[in-house]
Amino acid sequence: MNNKLAAITGNLYLARSGIDSRSETAARLQSVETLSFEAASMVQQLLTFARKGKVEQKPLALVPFIKETAKLDSVAIPENIQFSMSYCENSLLITGDITQLQQLFLNLLTNARDALEGVDQARIDLSLQYYEPDSDFIERHPEAENKDAFACMRLSDNGHGIAPEHMEQVFNPFFTTKEVGKGTGLGLAMAYGIVTSHHGVIEVESTPEQGSCFSIYLPLQSNANTVLPIEQQQEVINGDGETILLADDDENVLQTFAKVLTSINYRVLTARDGRAALESYRQHRGEIDLVILDIIMPKLTGPDVARQIREIAPGAKLLFATGYDKESDHHGMTGNIEVLDKPYDLAKVSKSIRRILERESTRKADRR
The missing domain is CATH 3.30.565.10 (Histidine kinase-like ATPase, C-terminal domain)
Incomplete structure (x- = not known):
């Protein structure tokens, strides 16, 4: 379900970016996007209820x-x-x-x-x-x-x-x-x-x-620092022409999110399964700045690919993505690598991408 919602929200973003933001059509698309994320929240609640975690x-x-x-x-x-x-x-x-x-x-x-x-x-x-x-x-x-x-x-x-x-x-x-x-x-x-x-x-x-x-x-708590009750609206942060390897076994999610990333100034390489992702990384290692891996994929899982990439390049920059319950951590496979939720909230995702990319780069030292 979250994979379908990820494809829907990605296409909504692309549709909104091509029209006047003040138009009635833009407002309606924004409403559909809001409803999509509410549906995703419901899915998450069902997952939480099911696992009581x-x-x-x-x-x-x-x-x-x-x-x-x-x-x-x-x-x-x-x-x-x-x-x-x-x-x-x-x-x-x-x-x-x-x-x-x-x-x-x-x-x-x-x-x-x-x-x-x-x-x-x-x-x-x-x-x-x-x-x-x-x-x-x-x-x-x-x-x-x-x-x-x-x-x-x-x-x-x-x-x-x-x-x-x-x-x-x-x-x-x-x-x-x-x-x-x-x-x-x-x-x-x-x-x-x-x-x-x-x-x-x-x-x-x-x-x-x-x-x-x-x-x-x-x-009630007697001594704690409060947090804002509602998250402030965030803006999408554009890229600087970096290359991202994106791997997902859902073709709609893969192509839609690739287009979304391209629209915010990233170059995107795609892979339909874990083995293809690993082969693409080996071929384009010198070009790739970041790898985003779906956790559950055929042939090789995202964590399996991540481990093998880290063997090739210990400083490789990685993100995981999942439409499942990321709190379960898939039996510890994801380690300390950040996990993105599907459907993608582009403002949050773009912020995570910039944060990873702007860490002190070790990529050049890893290239041969």
Whole structure:
């Protein structure tokens, strides 16, 4: 799936670069690209949920983060639904993964929106408050006994509610009471997984035909440096005519990304599998400034090619790329070489390429 999205986003970039950036067409292409990266984020969440593995958690001020996220996601709420927000003065510093928390909020908001279908005077209320656990909370959640305080996010609606017989199943994967085609049954299961991976607690209260309230409790941190809640927009950094060897077994991804790299002033050599990549490096070693290798390829994997290239030229500059879950590190094969995610965010990729290329060059010493 991520390989397909990589080809789509690459072609979107090429299409946008050939038209007036102020045109309606450019705006529509930008929207498609945004949706493509949202789809990629969903794929990543499914991979994380499936492996129940590591997430990239950093200190995060939850109140400003949720404020910004709510602004972005509120466009998914129909005009007939009243959406209200209330926040405490405390910024509520937690340790969290930005992408996962965005997905958590979107899943809960979507669930509330869907529960309001056909409801008069529909309402969704969001609140963020400081919470110190009491004895009743600790009794319900013994794992929270050593936590001094939590950030409590509550999202409530006055929708159709949840039937009592379904309450114990709401967080089960693929459980849904929605019509066929209107729900996957993964939204709340993913929400539960995300909260658990953040060492938090999720509770739900519901009354049929009166509504539901989901309460998320995330442990607060007392001393940590905050990070910006939303990444700042980055610009694409052009190359300086360097030569890149690009290897990928997906022809669409290979050709599209090669064109993208060419459009930002790189010369590109391509290879369809690991063996072809290694042979191309041997033939053009004196010309190649950087090698980008898909991790999973036929004949030779990316890490296999990287090891053999490093035997030829210990100072060779390398990057890996993957449409799979890079956190799994493919059993340690990637070592300390940076891994690019598919679909490619060109601004981030161009920055990584420049960072690798501008390190003190050892390429000339390796050439013969």
